[in-house]
Amino acid sequence: MKISAINFLAPSHEVAHQLIGATFTVSGVGGIIVETEAYDQLDPASHTFVGKTKRNAAMFGAPGCAYVYRSYGIHWCLNFVCGAEGHGAGVLIRAIEPIVGLQTMIERRGVDKISLLCSGPGKLGQALAVVHDFNGMPLNKFPFELIPAQKPADVICGPRIGISKAMDLPWRFGLSGSPFLSRPFR
DNA sequence: GCGACGATTGGCT
DNA sequence: GCCAATCGTCGCC
Numbered sequence: 099m100k101i102s103a104i105n106f107l108a109p110s111h112e113v114a115h116q117l118i119g120a121t122f123t124v125s126g127v128g129g130i131i132v133e134t135e136a137y138d139q140l141d142p143a144s145h146t147f148v149g150k151t152k153r154n155a156a157m158f159g160a161p162g163c164a165y166v167y168r169s170y171g172i173h174w175c176l177n178f179v180c181g182a183e184g185h186g187a188g189v190l191i192r193a194i195e196p197i198v199g200l201q202t203m204i205e206r207r208g209v210d211k212i213s214l215l216c217s218g219p220g221k222l223g224q225a226l227a228v229v230h231d232f233n234g235m236p237l238n239k240f241p242f243e244l245i246p247a248q249k250p251a252d253v254i255c256g257p258r259i260g261i262s263k264a265m266d267l268p269w270r271f272g273l274s275g276s277p278f279l280s281r282p283f284r
Numbered sequence: 285g286c287g288a289c290g291a292t293t294g295g296c297t
Numbered sequence: 298g299c300c301a302a303t304c305g306t307c308g309c310c
Contacts, residue, residue: 135291143291153306170292171304177291190291220292260291280292286310297299 104246106161106180110136110187113180114271115255117189119247124226126243127199129216131191132273133280135258137177138187142263146186156234158186164242166233173220174228178237192259192270193217195278196225218280256283 104116114136122128137144145154145167156165157179165177165188181187194216196203203215203225216222237244252274257265259281272279 137291145291148307151307167291168305170290170302172302173292175291192291218292258291262290286308288307288309290304290306293302295299295301 102246104162104244106178107182108180110138110180110189111269111271113178114189114269115253116246117178117191118253118271118273119249119251121197121243121245121247122191122194123198123243124228124232125241127202128194128226128243129197130195130273131193132195132276132278133191133193134271135190135192136187136269136271137190138181139185141267141269143258143261143267144186144188146188150186154186157188158184159234160236162237164232164235164237166228166230168230169220174223174230175219176223176226176228176232190219191222192219193272193276193278193280194222194226195273195276213277217278254283 114134117131117134120131139146146157150158161180163179169175176191177188179188196215204210207225215225254274255268255271258270
């Protein structure tokens with residue numbers, strides 16, 4: 099059965115699962131989403147766990163929009179807001195298989211190994227030129243383009259990476275066997 | 285107003 | 298495998 103659109107109203111872990119295999123580009127640069135992580139407000143590891151603040155406001159906004167935050171003062175990371183509006187849930191895009199605009203991504207990243215272009219939230223942000231201006235912008239409008247997977251992807255899940263809370267939730271999703279993951283699944 | 289810390293990365297040991 | 302880089306945000310004084 100063909101999926102016509104991502105349902106951003108679904109719980110974050112379902113959206114995170116749906117997004118694996120989807121094609122995502124920013125200004126025509128990007129590829130296939132191969133790794134995501136889900137977060138929601140009841141989740142101690144989520145930015146929204148402490149309630150709405152100036153920083154995380156976009157995640158409490160309309161589903162289907164972007165939430166962009168700075169990590170370690172260095173990297174820009176991209177999330178998709180999901181769940182009902184006001185839920186403070188979202189999906190962190192962790193890795194993409196580079197397909198479109200390879201040369202552009204190589205120049206932005208300063209590396210020429212394809213598997214190192216988008217294999218991590220910060221790298222992906224650099225390769226797709228994610229900026230804080232994208233915060234709160236709808237994903238169905240320029241410069242974004244999101245095309246759902248046309249066939250069911252072989253999705254695996256496991257514990258999330260780089261967090262110190264709620265380590266037990268298996269809310270990291272990935273495309274099975276992909277060489278473009280930030281880290282392999284066990 | 286100020287100090288602590290992080291959904292990471294990449295370079296060095 | 299370990300650790301520094303680097304700065305916006307949050308929470309408290």
